[in-house]
Amino acid sequence: MKAKLSDVILYVRDVDNLKKFYANHFGFQVIEEDSVWALLDAGNSSIGLHRMGDQYLQQSDSDHPSDNNTKIVFEIDQDIRTARAEMISRGIKMKEIKTFESYDFWLCDGRDPEGNVFQLKSRKTNSSDDAPY
Structure with missing residues (x-):
């Protein structure tokens, strides 16, 4: 089997904030989005930003990067x-x-x-x- 990287998906607290970060600082275009998801064109692959489930959001401290x-x-x-x-x-x-x-x-x-x-x-x-x- 030969494979190539298609997407990287990050599970995040704030999809909109990270979508803006990667669009503004790296010039990536948003190619798909809804209330819990954004997909960014990163050249030869894509970056997906997926909102964490509520059970994980409650456990995560947004002030301290994990x-x-x-x-x-x-x-x-x-x-x-x-x-x-x-x-x-x-x-x-x-x-x-x-x-x-x-x-x-x-x-x-x-x-x-x-x-x-x-x-x-x-x-x-x-x-x-x-x-x-």
Whole structure:
């Protein structure tokens, strides 16, 4: 079997808030939505935002992002320093830029308003192979 990523679905507290976050900061278009669901066009795949069930909403504390084991990675065609600075200027929490030996990309993690981790990934070029900070 050969597979390709079609969608990533996040179960969230506030569909509308995260829909606006990903549309405003990543330029994703909403392709489907209703009161408990939004589907965003993220290029070669889609991001689905599904409202958590009431039983989980009551257990969740929206003021404290929970740890999770999901990270959405967005490859960008912009300098990672510039992209990170833009995100920070918009009030988005971003970690430091990093890379790995023999890896062709710069990486920088951030969190959306509900604490879901996303990563910006920018290809190294010959002129910027040195540390970008």
